Amino acid sequence: xxxxxxxxxxxxxxxxxxxxxxxxxxxxxxxxxxxxxxxxxxxxxxxxxxxxxxxxxxxxxxxxxxxxxxxxxxxxxxxxxxxxxxxxxxxxxxxxxxxxxxxxxxxxxxxxxxxxxxxxxxxxxxxxxxxxxxxxxxxxxxxxxxxxxxxxxxxxxxxxxxxxxxxxxxxxxxxxxxxxxxxxxxxxxxxxxxxxxxxxxxxxxxxxxxxxxxxxxxxxxxxxxxxxxxxxxxxxxxxxxxxxxxxxxxxxxxxxxxxxxxxxxxxxxxxxxxxxxxxxxxxxxxxxxxxxxxxxxxxxxxxxxxxxxxxxxxxxxxxxxxxxxxxxxxxxxxxxxxxxxxxxxxxxxxxxxxxxxxxxxxxxxxxxxxxxxxxxxxxxxxxxxxxxxxxxxxxxxxxxxxxxxxxxxxxxxxxxxxxxxxxxxxxxxxxxxxxxxxxxxxxxxxxxxxxxxxxxxxxxxxxxxxxx
Ligand code: G6P
Numbered sequence: 001x002x003x004x005x006x007x008x009x010x011x012x013x014x015x016x017x018x019x020x021x022x023x024x025x026x027x028x029x030x031x032x033x034x035x036x037x038x039x040x041x042x043x044x045x046x047x048x049x050x051x052x053x054x055x056x057x058x059x060x061x062x063x064x065x066x067x068x069x070x071x072x073x074x075x076x077x078x079x080x081x082x083x084x085x086x087x088x089x090x091x092x093x094x095x096x097x098x099x100x101x102x103x104x105x106x107x108x109x110x111x112x113x114x115x116x117x118x119x120x121x122x123x124x125x126x127x128x129x130x131x132x133x134x135x136x137x138x139x140x141x142x143x144x145x146x147x148x149x150x151x152x153x154x155x156x157x158x159x160x161x162x163x164x165x166x167x168x169x170x171x172x173x174x175x176x177x178x179x180x181x182x183x184x185x186x187x188x189x190x191x192x193x194x195x196x197x198x199x200x201x202x203x204x205x206x207x208x209x210x211x212x213x214x215x216x217x218x219x220x221x222x223x224x225x226x227x228x229x230x231x232x233x234x235x236x237x238x239x240x241x242x243x244x245x246x247x248x249x250x251x252x253x254x255x256x257x258x259x260x261x262x263x264x265x266x267x268x269x270x271x272x273x274x275x276x277x278x279x280x281x282x283x284x285x286x287x288x289x290x291x292x293x294x295x296x297x298x299x300x301x302x303x304x305x306x307x308x309x310x311x312x313x314x315x316x317x318x319x320x321x322x323x324x325x326x327x328x329x330x331x332x333x334x335x336x337x338x339x340x341x342x343x344x345x346x347x348x349x350x351x352x353x354x355x356x357x358x359x360x361x362x363x364x365x366x367x368x369x370x371x372x373x374x375x376x377x378x379x380x381x382x383x384x385x386x387x388x389x390x391x392x393x394x395x396x397x398x399x400x401x402x403x404x405x406x407x408x409x410x411x412x413x414x415x416x417x418x419x420x421x422x423x424x425x426x427x428x429x430x431x432x433x434x435x436x437x438x439x440x441x442x443x444x445x446x447x448x449x450x451x452x453x454x455x456x457x458x459x460x461x462x463x464x465x466x467x468x
Contacts, residue, residue: 007134009054009076011047011463014131015039016091016147018057018077032072036358038382039144041243042455046463047075054134056127058082058091080130082123089119092319095147101322102180103146103173104283104377108322110180117183121150124190128154135162140466143194145169150186153193165466166194167238170379171405172204175211188217192228196466198238200379200405205237238462239405240380241454247389248451250362259359260366263310268346270308272432275368277361277383278375280313280353282326285374285401285418290333290349292424297341297348301429304341309372310350310364327353365390370431371398373406374418380405384413385450394443397431399424409449412442 019040020032034040040055047053054076059066066081082090093116102110128151131141143151143166152166178184188211191197199205209226212218218226218233226233250256267273274293278284293309296302313330317323331351338347356364365371371387381404388398388410400406400413407415414427 006137007054007139008136009050009052009134010136010139011050011053012131012135012139012141013043013053013055013144014127014141014148014151015055015057015144016095018055018059018079019075020059020072020077022059022061034073038240038242038455041246042240042459045456046459050140052076052136054078056080056130056134058087076134078130078134080123080127086119086123088319089116090123091147092317094120096317096320097322098181099146099149100170100283102177103170105171105173106177107376108282112180112182114182121186124148124150125154127151128158131155132158135159137161138163140165140463142167142463142466150190151193153190156193163196163466164194165196165198165462166191167198167462168204168379169200169240171201171377172199172207174207175214178207178211179214185215185217188212188215192218192226192233194233195231196234196236196462198236198462198465200237200239201408202237204379205235209235234465236465238458238465239409239453240382241450241458242382242385242389243456244385244389244451244454247362247365247386248392250358251366251390251392253359253362256359256362256366259363263363263367267308267310267350270306272302272307272370273368274307274309274370274372274428274432275364275387276309276311276313276372276374277356277364278311278313279316280323280327280330281316282322283375283377285376286311286313286330287326287333288376288418288421288424289372289374289428290330290337292421292428293349294333294337294340295421296425296428297337301425302432304343304346304348307432308346308348308350310352310368312352312354312356312361312364314355315353361386362390369396370428371396372428373399373404374401374416374424375404376401376418378404378406382406384410388443388446388450391443391447394440394447395436396443397434397439398443398446399427399431409453410446412445 021035022030056078063081066079069078098110101108140163152164218228221227334349334351337349341348365387373384384406398413401418416424416427
């Protein structure tokens with residue numbers, strides 16, 4: 001390989017998004033700050049072990065505003081420019097119009113368009129080429145998520161000297177669902193380019209193991225590995241965690257405690273504060289919990305003077321039709337509930353369609369007696385873990401969907417089937433009326449689990465497995 005093609009980084013992270021966002025400072029100039037996402041916090045400690053770390057990704061902005069590579073907090077950030085057209089085909093189209101709904105069990109119908117896949121392939125190639133140019137000889141490359149499924153295979157063809165890992169943050173579907181993809185072989189071969197494939201849950205890993213064999217692309221090499229082109233590919237679960245200590249520590253902050261108290265006062269000091277925090281996404285079951293809440297109020301099983309709900313719905317993927325119609329559905333339901341049960345100055349549901357700061361979220365976790373996490377399907381769901389980490393006094397009840405990856409670890413939550421509205425209603429009532437002793441016993445056990453499986457341990461164990 002010509003020397004000019006080989007880079008300096010001994011660890012290269014390849015993710016659709018760079019871990020930064022542009023904000024305006026006091027003088028009105030824009031600057032880049034680290035985004036609040038968990039991935040960068042998880043990787044930071046592990047990155048310290050590497051001499052030269054690069055992170056490749058999209059800035060979320062148009063090509064003309066895409067900067068050249070620059071250093072940020074010890075990481076070489078390499079922006080991958082995408083044109084509007086490419087963003088439409090790769091991000092809105094194939095990633096969020098095909099793979100996202102399919103992998104989440106077709107809650108919304110996926111669309112299959114050849115031009116979307118061509119755009120996806122083109123963008124994946126750009127990422128693979130940029131990774132190949134950034135990596136030092138024999139470097140580790142860690143590719144993330146469904147937007148970049150072809151990258152491991154493309155990268156191996158360019159740089160067979162690299163150790164390549166791939167982690168899927170979302171569920172991996174069953175054989176029957178996945179096989180609907182017209183490009184199932186190419187997408188599977190893309191993943192098989194890695195040395196290590198990581199999934200959120202053992203069932204996701206098992207689905208991939210079965211698929212690769214069923215398509216006749218790889219053979220069994222033990223229960224957690226495949227053989228592909230005379231080389232082993234490890235296939236394992238690495239359930240992702242959060243930066244537990246950051247949440248635990250922030251939860252003791254006086255400003256945050258004050259804010260939590262003032263939130264409850266602003267709500268009119270209800271006995272029970274319920275909270276939902278999600279991206280506005282149809283997989284999250286926001287409409288389910290609103291419908292359950294509405295029926296409970298109508299049946300007098302909850303009373304509007306005693307209970308208040310806050311629902312944060314962060315704007316997301318608003319160029320994709322299914323997200324636009326979800327927003328209409330959710331906002332109609334919020335309007336109906338407040339119209340039927342609210343009073344002047346006291347709506348029952350407080351709905352916020354904006355991104356919240358870390359501090360504000362923390363204050364909400366501190367203020368909430370009941371946390372509602374009811375996705376139809378979710379790879380993990382870190383909000384559930386964040387709530388648990390923030391409950392220092394071991395009070396508070398988590399209502400959690402069985403179909404979130406987090407349910408494998410948070411067995412002491414009130415587990416619900418989000419497709420069973422009566423079951424969700426019963427769990428909400430059980431949460432609102434649970435004795436403090438029982439809540440404490442459950443919360444204590446969940447806190448231990450979240451602390452034990454934190455983000456830093458997750459990144460370290462993946463990289464350790466990739467290295468060996
Ligand atoms: C999920 C995906 C991530 C994605 C995030 C936010 O967690 O697994 O890959 O970055 O949603 O979605 P967005 O489309 O805004 O990047």
